[in-house]
Amino acid sequence: QKEVEQNSGPLSVPEGAIASLNCTYSDRGSQSFFWYRQYSGKSPELIMSIYSNGDKEDGRFTAQLNKASQYVSLLIRDSQPSDSATYLCAVNPSYGKLTFGQGTILTVHP
Amino acid sequence: DTGVSQDPRHKITKRGQNVTFRCDPISEHNRLYWYRQTLGQGPEFLTYFQNEAQLEKSRLLSDRFSAERPKGSFSTLEIQRTEQGDSAMYLCASSSDGDQPQHFGDGTRLSIL
Numbered sequence: 001q002k003e004v005e006q007n008s009g010p011l012s013v014p015e016g017a018i019a020s021l022n023c024t025y026s027d028r029g030s031q032s033f034f035w036y037r038q039y040s041g042k043s044p045e046l047i048m049s050i051y052s053n054g055d056k057e058d059g060r061f062t063a064q065l066n067k068a069s070q071y072v073s074l075l076i077r078d079s080q081p082s083d084s085a086t087y088l089c090a091v092n093p094s095y096g097k098l099t100f101g102q103g104t105i106l107t108v109h110p
Numbered sequence: 111d112t113g114v115s116q117d118p119r120h121k122i123t124k125r126g127q128n129v130t131f132r133c134d135p136i137s138e139h140n141r142l143y144w145y146r147q148t149l150g151q152g153p154e155f156l157t158y159f160q161n162e163a164q165l166e167k168s169r170l171l172s173d174r175f176s177a178e179r180p181k182g183s184f185s186t187l188e189i190q191r192t193e194q195g196d197s198a199m200y201l202c203a204s205s206s207d208g209d210q211p212q213h214f215g216d217g218t219r220l221s222i223l
Contacts, residue, residue, distance in 0.1 A: 004152075031209060032209045034211055034212075036214075042216070043199075043201055043214040043215060043216050043217045044153065044201070044214050045214070046211050046212075046213060046214075049211045051209070088152050088153075090152075092208075092209060094208075095207075095208030095209050096158055096165065096166055096208055097143065097155040097158055097166060097168075098143075098145075098153070098155065098203075098212060099155070100152030100153050100154075101152055102150070102151055102152050103150075103151075103152050
């Protein structure tokens with residue numbers, strides 16, 4: 001079992017729709033969780049961080065965390081073509097290194 | 111806040127040569143991390159520093175790899191006797207503390223001929 005697994009892509013949604021990205025992790029002691037966006041050929045850019053169970057909203061983005069189920073998700077509302085990128089789920093199991101999933105490629109088509 | 115800076119952006123070298131990359135973290139951040147990313151994969155952890163102390167090294171970091179952060183500010187990552195498999199994007203990130211978000215630089219893309 002991989003330490004961090006993301007839903008297999010690529011994911012394609014129409015402009016204006018909600019994109020749902022999912023991630024599960026294996027280390028039950030993990031305390032901090034992050035979503036990064038990465039455009040082709042660029043470095044990861046932080047979108048959201050979440051530390052407590054429940055939802056955290058920032059603009060069009062909502063992160064959801066369920067530690068009991070070891071599950072993190074990212075919802076993107078009103079998806080735009082500029083949201084087309086690879087989304088990386090990252091888990092911090094020990095207040096140090098990040099462990100990343102393999103990424104989910106999102107395409108938003110007009 | 112000028113962000114994390116990495117140099118060079120691209121490095122092309124022949125197999126067997128040594129290469130060194132530099133990372134300047136966000137000024138107030140005491141943690142500095144190195145990751146490696148290959149096409150289609152998420153970044154893989156290599157090593158990290160808190161101030162000048164190297165606190166953890168991945169088993170990916172063979173004896174050909176060495177990293178330093180001598181004064182707790184910038185860091186260097188050196189790869190000796192490069193191999194084809196070293197071709198990747200080398201990413202540096204910094205954070206203010208262990209559970210705080212890590213912010214990445216633009217990376218150094220290494221190509222081994």
